[in-house]
Amino acid sequence: MPNRFCAICGKKLGREDPHFGMCLTCFLKEHPLFKLPDRLSINICLDCGSYSKKDIWIEPLDNELFSIIEEAIQKFLLKPFEKKNNIDFTLNINENSFIFSSKDLLVSLEVEIIGVFKEDLNIKHKHILSLNLNHILCKNCTNLRGGTYFIAIIQLRVKDEEQFDLIKEVLDEVNAYAENLFEKNHKHYISKLENQKFGVDLYLSTNELMNYIIKFLKSKYYFLLKRTKKLVGRDSQKGRNLYRLKALIKFLPVKIKDVIFIGDQNYYVENITKNKIILRGENNTKLIKDYTYFFNEKIIKNKL
Ligand SMILES: [Zn+2]
Numbered sequence: 443m444p445n446r447f448c449a450i451c452g453k454k455l456g457r458e459d460p461h462f463g464m465c466l467t468c469f470l471k472e473h474p475l476f477k478l479p480d481r482l483s484i485n486i487c488l489d490c491g492s493y494s495k496k497d498i499w500i501e502p503l504d505n506e507l508f509s510i511i512e513e514a515i516q517k518f519l520l521k522p523f524e525k526k527n528n529i530d531f532t533l534n535i536n537e538n539s540f541i542f543s544s545k546d547l548l549v550s551l552e553v554e555i556i557g558v559f560k561e562d563l564n565i566k567h568k569h570i571l572s573l574n575l576n577h578i579l580c581k582n583c584t585n586l587r588g589g590t591y592f593i594a595i596i597q598l599r600v601k602d603e604e605q606f607d608l609i610k611e612v613l614d615e616v617n618a619y620a621e622n623l624f625e626k627n628h629k630h631y632i633s634k635l636e637n638q639k640f641g642v643d644l645y646l647s648t649n650e651l652m653n654y655i656i657k658f659l660k661s662k663y664y665f666l667l668k669r670t671k672k673l674v675g676r677d678s679q680k681g682r683n684l685y686r687l688k689a690l691i692k693f694l695p696v697k698i699k700d701v702i703f704i705g706d707q708n709y710y711v712e713n714i715t716k717n718k719i720i721l722r723g724e725n726n727t728k729l730i731k732d733y734t735y736f737f738n739e740k741i742i743k744n745k746l
Pocket residue numbers: 448449450451452453464465466467468469
């Protein structure tokens with residue numbers, strides 16, 4: 443076999459260089475293992491560390507800046523290569539390239555992206571990416587800082603002053619519940635509380651939070667629930683109407699074992715179901731009433 447030489451650099455080719463008349467080094471220069479843009483610009487939320495390329499914000503797995511950067515590069519640039527799963531990528535953040543803003547925020551840096559072909563470790567490629575970081579507030583944190591953002595309202599109500607302790611108890615529980623949820627997902631929070639004569643209004647950041655709270659309360663309390671929705675505008679981008687949802691929760695003014703005077707005798711509350719109250723009279727007669735009865739009628743409670 444006659445000697446063969448690299449068409450580009452003239453190096454003598456060996457058996458390990460069957461790359462269309464080129465040596466491996468020159469072949470890889472002509473046919474890089476992967477191609478990526480030279481620049482990437484991402485937004486990072488000042489408050490929560492979420493990142494985005496355009497409108498959609500993603501919560502990072504870890505809130506540390508370098509891991510946010512690596513996660514964003516994975517998501518925005520390397521994801522298409524994941525499917526083939528034939529390249530191992532390593533990212534090196536070049537600390538000498540750091541440029542800081544006047545507020546000491548890292549605004550620009552270089553990241554070295556090295557990819558190695560899994561089937562032949564000699565085949566690799568190095569790419570230098572210039573990364574720009576825009577430090578802004580994500581939608582959610584903008585609303586949070588604004589403080590008055592809400593899209594749903596829960597109205598907690600009791601029938602009279604006697605039940606004010608109940609409102610306090612429920613409020614404490616709902617607050618703890620919502621704080622817990624907020625830890626898991628910053629979308630959900632109570633943005634405002636407003637005292638009313640017979641209860642309190644909760645202003646909520648999401649409709650889901652409203653449903654979660656209703657479900658949570660249903661597992662512990664008996665109440666009448668009335669949902670309403672009001673048209674408040676239109677989302678022209680998504681082409682749909684925007685509604686503000688409201689849920690009125692009226693806590694039942696009686697509980698099991700209460701004694702109530704109805705007609706001409708005393709009844710005690712034997713049981714409460716999802717929408718009925720089972721009463722037992724002094725002469726053992728059974729009486730079944732809807733929840734609404736106890737809101738519409740004046741209830742005379744007796745202590746036996
Ligand atoms: Zn060559």
